[in-house]
Amino acid sequence: xxxxxxVNAFFxxxxxxxxxxxxxxxxxxxxxxxxMALGVAAAIGLPVGLVTGHTGRGGNTLAFVATAARAxxxxxxxxxxxxxxxxxxxxxxxxxxxxxxxPILVTTYEAVRSVDPSPVDAARGMGMTExxxxxxxxxxxxxxxxxxxLLSAAVQIVSTATIAAYVSLGGLGRYIVDxxxxxxxxxVVGGATLVALLALVTLGAFWAVGRLVVSPGVRRSG
Numbered sequence: 001x002x003x004x005x006x007v008n009a010f011f012x013x014x015x016x017x018x019x020x021x022x023x024x025x026x027x028x029x030x031x032x033x034x035x036m037a038l039g040v041a042a043a044i045g046l047p048v049g050l051v052t053g054h055t056g057r058g059g060n061t062l063a064f065v066a067t068a069a070r071a072x073x074x075x076x077x078x079x080x081x082x083x084x085x086x087x088x089x090x091x092x093x094x095x096x097x098x099x100x101x102x103p104i105l106v107t108t109y110e111a112v113r114s115v116d117p118s119p120v121d122a123a124r125g126m127g128m129t130e131x132x133x134x135x136x137x138x139x140x141x142x143x144x145x146x147x148x149x150l151l152s153a154a155v156q157i158v159s160t161a162t163i164a165a166y167v168s169l170g171g172l173g174r175y176i177v178d179x180x181x182x183x184x185x186x187x188v189v190g191g192a193t194l195v196a197l198l199a200l201v202t203l204g205a206f207w208a209v210g211r212l213v214v215s216p217g218v219r220r221s222g
Contacts, residue, residue: 010190029170033161041100049108066102092164100153107149111142151206
């Protein structure tokens with residue numbers, strides 16, 4: 001009951017809805033950090049995963065890189081980047097990108113490799129170039145699994161972007177860090193609740209994207 005009381009008190013306080021520390025501002029900052037990190041991670045992971053999955057080469061290397069990246073603690077990497085680079089957005093982006101690339105990279109590779117080889121061989125037999133085979137035959141079938149990798153990365157980023165507050169940036173982590181420092185548990189619980197709600201919204205957004213971009217036939221076969 002204490003948690004519900006904290007949540008109700010946090011959201012019913014009008015002061016939390018206005019100003020530089022208001023929920024709209026902190027939410028906008030958090031979404032901005034998350035989208036930036038996801039965009040860069042996707043720009044790295046998707047092309048590499050698609051090419052290696054199509055060619056079938058480099059799978060062991062990808063697995064090693066992904067395992068090594070997952071072993072890096074995000075907060076420890078944040079502290080290291082802060083020491084090396086100082087204050088700013090870059091020390092926050094690097095740990096988030098490192099966190100997000102492995103699920104995108106590995107899932108994209110596995111998605112392309114799992115495509116039934118029969119239509120791929122048929123497409124090659126018809127004279128299609130390797131680029132057309134990848135984007136017109138393999139990618140539409142692999143898209144649901146690729147989106148699941150992007151979703152996994154996005155949820156991890158949303159949950160971890162709270163670390164930005166530790167190097168004096170904004171976002172929803174500001175409520176958690178400041179609340180702990182001030183022993184204001186209403187603010188801590190409110191911030192954690194907002195992060196959880198944003199993660200749920202992310203799940204819904206990816207579900208909607210999947211309904212729009214994935215072929216109905218592929219959805220039914222999945």
